[in-house]
Amino acid sequence: MGHTEQRFLVTGGAGFIGSHLVRFLLSQGQVRVLDDLSTGTLDNLREVLSEVEFIRGSVADPTTVREAVAGCTVVFHLAAQVSVPLSMEQPVATFEVNVYGTQLLLEAARQVGCQRFVFASSAAVYGDSPRLPKRETMRPAPISPYGWSKHYGELLCRDYYRVFGVPTVALRFFNVYGARQNPRSQYAAVVPRWITAALTDRKPIIYGDGKQVRDFIYIDDLIQGIWLSATHPAAVGRVFNLASGARYTLLELLRAIEHAIGYPLQPEYQPPRAGDIRRSYADIRAIQQALGFQPRFTLAEGIRRTVEAYQKEAAAA
Ligand SMILES: NC(=O)c1ccc[n+]([C@@H]2O[C@H](COP(=O)([O-])OP(=O)(O)OC[C@H]3O[C@@H](n4cnc5c(N)ncnc54)[C@H](O)[C@@H]3O)[C@@H](O)[C@H]2O)c1
Structure with a gap:
């Protein structure tokens, strides 16, 4: 694959993950973004917008x-209705974007003869089964319309490969964090919420006892995994966990943020939220063995960089 012929489509390219992927892909070829700006913003693409x-x-x-x-050679399909609580309120609208939208993209990729189709799936397909770590061979058991929609998206990818030979790969992202993750939405993820709370002298809220376990993957490591899955021949037709393979409690995350900002935080404890998964972490051996994926960032280092990015952003605002 010569670099000059590569033309990438990133759906959801104005979102958190998409905006990082777009910046990386610009060094590899031409980039087109499809986004409805429902949760993403053009501001996320600021200094690269003229190249996209x-x-x-x-x-x-x-x-x-x-x-x-x-005209695209590779499709990265990241656009989605990403909120679990919103999917509970609006399952049909969620399916329209996450399932029907995925099928439209797969069908278009088939017509065009794309070299690779990378689908952003989610750890949510595993649901709340107590078996850990999560392995790709486990039976999916999602517990929300968001999780079902990602599962169905994976099945569409699998069958477009099996039946039509479209070279698809589905990646189950675990908890991704890094610069430009939106802290403002009512559905915001814990890392941007806590960092923003810390930087604005508010108390980070812990739902439950803070001993929930998660696999946090730093955005640069995630992009490495996405790129491998788009370029490695062994990725075709597969489903992989894309995670750090490490496990941390929320209290450890809080400590990493304290360390990065340089002072202690006083969290506010609130009752656990309904539907919160207690423990979730990934077995990443499949993607390591098949594609040579190797995460490089510890939580401490990833959080340090993320806090720095939020501080810069706040200073520029
Ligand atoms: N952030 C995580 O930890 C995480 C974990 C698992 C899976 N994922 C998946 O990764 C992908 C990217 O997530 P993110 O964290 O960057 O979220 P995000 O909300 O920042 O990005 C999603 C982007 O998709 C766009 N979009 C939404 N609906 C659209 C539509 N109908 N048409 C076109 N564009 C649309 C939004 O405007 C936004 O720019 C999603 O598919 C999400 O389900 C993310």
């Missing part, structure tokens, strides 16, 4: 999707 072909529209619109995929 940006299409504002929905992945659930067939005409827009066909236009966006036309």
Whole structure:
């Protein structure tokens, strides 16, 4: 694959993960973004926007999707309705974006003959089964419309590969963190919420006892895994966990943030939230063995960089 011929489509490219992927891909070829700016912003692409072909529209619109995929060699499908609580309120709207949208993209990729189709799935497909660590061979048991929609998206990828030979790969992201993750949404993830609380002299809120276990993966490591899955021949037709393989409690995360900002934080404890998964972490041997994926960032280092990015952003605002 010569670099000059590579034309990438990133759906959801104005979002947190997409905006990092776009910056990386610009060093590898031409980049087009399809995003409806529902949770993402053009500000996330600020200094690279002039180098990107940006299409504002929905992945659930067939005409827009066909236009966006036309001429692309690799599709990175990251656009989604990403909120679990919102998916409980609006399952059908969630399915329209996450399932129908995925099928439209797969169909367009088939028509065009794309070399690779990378689908952003989620640890949510595992649901709350007590078996740990999560392995790709376990039976999916999602417990929310968001989780079901990602599971169905994976099945569509699998069958577009099996039946039509479209070279798909599905990646189950665990808890991703890094710069530009939105702290403002009511559904924001814990890392941006706590860092922003710390930097604005508010108390980070801990739901429950803080001993919940998660696998936090730093954005640069995630991008490495996404790129391997887009380029490595052994990725085709597979589903992989994409995570750090390490496990941390929320209290350890809080300590890493304290360490990075340089002073102690006084968290506020609130009752556990309904539907919160107690322990979730990944077995990453499959992607390590098949693609040579190797996470490079400890939580301490990733959090240090993330806090620094939020501090810079706050100083510039
Ligand atoms: N952040 C995580 O920890 C995590 C974990 C597991 C899976 N994922 C998956 O990774 C992907 C990216 O997530 P993120 O954290 O960057 O979230 P994000 O909300 O920052 O990005 C999603 C992007 O998709 C866009 N979008 C939403 N609906 C759209 C539509 N109908 N048409 C076009 N664009 C649309 C949004 O505007 C946004 O820019 C998602 O598929 C998400 O489910 C993320």
